[in-house]
Amino acid sequence: MRRTGELAGLPIGEALPRVRAALAECGAAVVHAPPGTGKTTLIPLALAGLLGDGEPARTVLVAEPRRMAARSAARRMAWLLGEEPGGSVGFTVRGERRAGPRTRVEVVTTGVLLQRLQRDQELAGVDVVLMDECHERHLDADTALAFLLDVRATLRPDLRLIAASATQDSAAWARLLSAPVVHGSGTGHPVETRYAPPPSGVRPAHGTWVDPALLRHVAATVREALETVPEGDVLCFLPGVGEIDRVGALLGGAGDPGAEVLSLHGRAPAAAQDAVLRGGGGGRRRVILSTAVAESSLTVPGVRVVIDSGLAREPRMDHARGLGSLATVRVSRAGADQRAGRAGREAPGVAFRCWPRGEDAGRPREASPEITVADLTAFALQAACWGDPGAAGLALLDVPPRGAMTAAHDTLRAVGAVDEAGRATARGGRMARLGLHPRLARALLDGAAAVGPQLAAEIVALLSEEPPREYGDDAAEALRRARRRRGGDAYGARWAAEVRRLRALLGGGAGQEGGGRAGGGPAGGARSAPRPRSLGDDEAVGLVIALAQPERIGRARGGASYLMLAGTGAELGGDSALRGTPWLAVAVADRPVGAASARVRLAAALDERTALEAAGALHELREEVRWDAAQGAEGDVVAREVESLGAVRLAVRALPRPAPERLRAAALEGLRRSGPGLLRWTEGAVSLRRRLGFLHRALGEPWPDVSDEALLARAGEWLGAVRSRADLAATDVAAMLTGLLPWASGEAARLAELAPERIEVPSGSRVRIDYEQYPPVLAVKVQEMFGARETPRIADGRVAVRVHLLSPAGRPAAVTSDLGSFWQNGYPAVRAELRGRYPKHPWPEDPVSAEATRHTKARQAARGRGPSGS
Structure with missing residues (x-):
């Protein structure tokens, strides 16, 4: 039975005429409305003609950024129509589909939409596509919207597009879609904001680490909210599953008999997610610890209080090291407003912010668009399969960074997904249809040939979603635990479902949901898979991981330290069972802030033969004739044959007969480097x-x-x-x-x-000129220059030397470049100072007319010359 009252009460209803007018005039619209106004539910139902208001029947596709939001939106719309999902309203997410021939509104994830577009660019049978929560700026959503705009411009001008957002970024979307903004008024209930700053000394988050003191403060704030706000459930936002577990333990350990503590995140079982979203039974209050999945799209019934930790997780990619990770960042102002709005969906509420009021202004306005910070390998493959390898012709709000795209194309060429021009190969098209990251797609295809389809599917499923930390860092052991728990915990269930999906794709030619077209390039480009051989589970896990991440194969270099083929160091944990393994295939690693090496989260043992098979493209035998600064004290020429696997040297042998010209070039390199x-x-x-x-x-x-x-x-x-x-x-x-x-x-x-080594001075001595300085220096005793009226000059008389006049003991007495001036002005003072100290040497009053000498007065007399003055 249709819930007419609830439908009529949705505030976005008053904007429906303007939405229809925009679609009729421009073919597109941007809808901006506050959370909870019904834009995700009422607009699709109305445009599909399911409200009985005379609107013609249409097929509407709604794209959500998350599986949980897609299921929830479909269930909400079906409930409003008095149906179950799969009738007029259905949904499709990875691994689950509820839709049939009667379905007029289908909710899908943006990833599923991308796969459909690659398989059927025209989206035959679809009349309207609504991209929900565009403000979250997920990469899949940005890509799908760019493809849809291309489809409208070239193939389907009749296709209607709606970009829906809950934040004030609508102008940018309007320019991109060349469409008007339709503002929907909201009757959201007022939300009181209270600031609950943590105690002093809480350290900022970095990497995925969050100060336990902040989590204790968040738990204390939850208790305060339960005591001071008498009604309603509490929704607490935390950055990740680990923080949810720790805060849940703090709340459970303290004992809160008045509240039930629940978790809401993407890894939770679908049944558990649905139970939270259905609301409580009216008995105990609920405390729902959630990641950002509940920021938008979802309505969590019964919530009157929001606790915001102030933190969020964003993807980051270190292209130089080939390491992707999640970074804990401060939630943006827009995100904080979204979170606070959850408290006012159904009634007046209260939002507690766990930071000082003055910190609001310093927070970023919006979250970073994923296209600017994430790994773009999957995006680059999507663009290549679309026929635009550089993504230059796609309508994107942000241009993908050049360095990230270069790294992505390098990876795609290495796995055979694109050719040298960046065009998708037939192999790349098949990889795109698998609905996996290209690295995992390579591991699945080549791994199936090497270890068999079933085992390859099991290992790749393990890599598709990082196992819980309690599974350990040994991937082979984690695989065994996943097999044992395939029905016993949430991860095991998801793993088993993904194994079935991948196994079906391998067996059925990848024709199921999540597929795409192969076009955009020639059929070549596939890399040779390792030769099939008998492998145990441990060896197979290492091989398949190495196929996915060949640059992360590492060789031990002592203790728990490894050097990966990409040149980055990696460290095992102190209690890892993998310590001492000669080779590792690293599946998951991150690089803590300030650390020189990556931290290994998940890896498998490997042998050298398997490493060479998986990373054959990085195997190199080269001759090195070069200058090596590490040879000897000052460096030297080295001539050797080096066998390497990426950055890891396997063997070094002396080169028996290096070419003389190469030796000379190396010596020349060393000379230029060292001087x-x-x-x-x-x-x-x-x-x-x-x-x-x-x-x-x-x-x-x-x-x-x-x-x-x-x-x-x-x-x-x-x-x-x-x-x-x-x-x-x-x-x-x-x-x-x-x-x-x-x-x-x-x-x-x-x-x-022009530049004599020595100059003859009046005494007859030939005195060396010092050319280290400019002008050159003539250092000579005063007595040897008597009679010289002018300063000696060199270089065809262009440069006068600087004369350093010395005492009889050879110590500096005066410096001049003008002897005539010195005799007249400087000499009297020198004579007065030195004649008493050196009485045996002549000190005439008139040095210009005196005879130069190298000797004392006595020796001068003995040589038959009278003294020239005292």
Whole structure:
């Protein structure tokens, strides 16, 4: 019996005429309405002509982001019509379908919708598609809407599209759909917001870790709500199943006789989910601990109180390490408002926020779109099968990041799903029809050939959804536990259902729900599966995991530490039974914040032969002739044959006869990396380099630049037939520099004239010039310069040397570049200071007219010369 009163009471009813008008005029509409107004239920029923109001009969497809929401929406609509699901209203989710020939409204997950679109682009027989909860920005939903817009533009202009959202992001969707926004008013009940900040000292969440102190505070807030709000059930939002279990244990351990503690999340059995969504029996109050599945779409009957932990989980992908994970983040402001709204669906309610009021402004406005942060391998395969490998022609709100798409295409090429141009292969089309991540699809197809269809289906089903932590980190043991518990716990039941689905797909050519078309590329591209051989369960599990994640095969490097083929380190837990295994196939790993290595969550033992079979594309035998900085104290040339599997070296052997030109290139690489200090710098070579450097600065061309940078840039011209670090150290640098002189112009012959090694001073001494500085320095005793009226000049007289005048003991007394000025202005002070200290040496009042000498006054007299002054 149709529940006419409930249908008439849904607030979105007043917006139905505007929705119909928008569809008639534009073929599309964006519906924005608060939660609980009926947009998910009333609009599909009305457009399908199921309300008896004269609307023509149509087939309406409603796409929900989650299986739980799809089942719940279908059951709600069927209930409003007085039916059971499978009649006028049905649903299809992975592993379950309730729909028949009478079905006019079918609710599906966005994943199922994608598979239907790949199999039948025209969506024959469907008149209207309603994409619900678009604001959640799930990747499958964004992709499906982009495909639908493409279908409307090219194949089905008559197909009607509705994007429904509960948050204020409608303008962007309106631009994407070229459609008006229809606002639905809500008669939602008022919700009082109370802030319940945790005590000081609670640490921020990181990775999947949440401070237990915050969870204790959330449990305390639940108890406070039960005491201070006298009526209604309590809906408590937590980031994940682990936190639900811990808060449930805290509440159960303390004993709350007035309330029943329940869990609501995607891993819960369908029967348990349905029981929560049906509501309580009017007796004890309920405390429902939920993940984000209850943020939108779902109405949980009886809820008057919401407790918001303030945390959410979002996918993250580390493309450099090939590690995907979930990150615990602060819930966005839009998400917090959605959660709070759950308290006012049926009556006035209260929302407790477990953070300070002032923190609201610092929270992100919306959650991160999944396309910007997640692994895009499955998306890239969908786009390739659609015929748009780069997704450049798809109508998406956010452009997929280039790096993520590059990594995705690399993976797809490695598993044979796309060709070098990115077009889907026949194998890629079959993989897309399996409804699995492409890596798991490869593992299922190639694993079935290697270990048999049944065992391959069992292992891939285990990988499709990470087993509970109590199953342990040994995947082979987890498989045995799943077999034993296939009917005994929620995970075992889901695992068994997935095994049946995968086994049917392998046996029946992948033609069931979740399939797609193979087009978009040539038939080639498949990779060879490992050769069939007799394997036990443990070996088979390792092989199939390795087929799914070849880059995550790891070899032990001591203790619990492994090096994976992708180059990332991985660590087993301290109590892992897999410790000491020489090789691992890692199925699940994450990288804690601040950790250098990944943390292994699920893996299987492997042997080297199986690792080579599964990761054959990464097996390489190469010759290395290069500079190795780790050889010796300063590096050296190495010539070796290296056998490797990805980043793991299997064997290293000396290369018997490396080509001389490769040895020289390696030595040249080392010279350029380490600098000219590797060469043999004799005193003469250092002196010549300094003189040439001076002339290049003073005169320019044709005198060569002999700086480190210039020498290294031209090293290929002057470096001889070197083969090693020892050959570099033996290089005659002086001869090399001599070869750089400007011989062709004839200027080389003037080197001694322009940059003499020594200058003759008035005393007759030939004093060395120091070219390390600019201008060059002439260090000479004061007495040897008597009589010199001008400063000596070099480089054709263009540069005056800087004269360092020394005391008789060789200590600096004065520095000048103008001797004439020094004799007149500086010398009197030097004479006054030093004549008493060195009385045996001449200190004439007029140094310009005095005779230069290297000797004391006594020796000067003995040589037949009178003293020139005191």
